[in-house]
Amino acid sequence: EIVLTQSPVTLSLSPGESATLTCRASQSVSSSYLAWYQQRRGQAPRLLIFGTSNRATGIPDRFSGSGSGTDFTLTISRLEPEDSAVFYCQRYVSSPPGYSFGQGTKLEIK
Amino acid sequence: QVQLQESGPGLVKPSGTLSLTCAVSGGSINSDYWWSWVRQPPGKGLEWIGEIYHSGAANYNPSLRSRVIMSVDESRNQFSLKLSYVTAADTAVYYCARHTAYSQEFWGQGTLVTVSS
Numbered sequence: 001e002i003v004l005t006q007s008p009v010t011l012s013l014s015p016g017e018s019a020t021l022t023c024r025a026s027q028s029v030s031s032s033y034l035a036w037y038q039q040r041r042g043q044a045p046r047l048l049i050f051g052t053s054n055r056a057t058g059i060p061d062r063f064s065g066s067g068s069g070t071d072f073t074l075t076i077s078r079l080e081p082e083d084s085a086v087f088y089c090q091r092y093v094s095s096p097p098g099y100s101f102g103q104g105t106k107l108e109i110k
Numbered sequence: 111q112v113q114l115q116e117s118g119p120g121l122v123k124p125s126g127t128l129s130l131t132c133a134v135s136g137g138s139i140n141s142d143y144w145w146s147w148v149r150q151p152p153g154k155g156l157e158w159i160g161e162i163y164h165s166g167a168a169n170y171n172p173s174l175r176s177r178v179i180m181s182v183d184e185s186r187n188q189f190s191l192k193l194s195y196v197t198a199a200d201t202a203v204y205y206c207a208r209h210t211a212y213s214q215e216f217w218g219q220g221t222l223v224t225v226s227s
Contacts, residue, residue: 002159013115035213044205044217045156051211076129088156092212097169099146 023089132206
């Protein structure tokens with residue numbers, strides 16, 4: 001089973017700064033199979049990035065994804081107060097088919 | 111734009127069966143997408159439960175496979191989840207979602223199911 005470990009667990013930054021969130025997999029993950037989600041308090045998750053670096057519909061270009069193999073990164077530039085949320089990475093595995101999530105990174109905007 | 115809405119009992123007794131339905135609007139469940147259930151215990155992270163295609167083909171989380179059944183009702187444009195032999199550990203917000211490119215793009219608002227006597 002591929003385990004995803006996210007770091008840091010929590011992050012506190014100021015508006016206008018940039019955030020770098022990391023997702024490390026215990027085994028190599030195809031770049032097509034790595035996604036990122038944002039979950040604001042009390043809301044459903046929202047897809048930000050799929051296929052490592054592709055922004056979902058309506059996601060501003062302040063959000064960007066990168067990485068390969070076992071190390072993936074979500075970068076959020078020019079932080080805004082509305083970016084406060086928990087961010088999850090997710091991987092798909094084809095055999096047997098299934099998904100799993102990292103434990104999440106909580107981002108607080110001061 | 112596709113919209114999803116979960117419905118079902120908010121309270122289930124221990125050892126009973128949790129049954130939820132996800133109604134799809136703004137799109138057809140017969141389209142070339144997979145549909146998932148994801149849950150989130152209070153204050154905890156996300157757990158994928160399983161996915162289903164309109165043909166009825168399904169894949170389940172190995173940790174839940176023995177207790178999960180998913181189904182599709184094409185005539186009602188909806189899909190369903192049944193989780194049997196529930197315990198307090200199954201208390202969670204349950205979300206349904208539609209896939210895009212190995213991810214879940216559209217989500218329902220979620221419904222809280224509490225397992226308690």
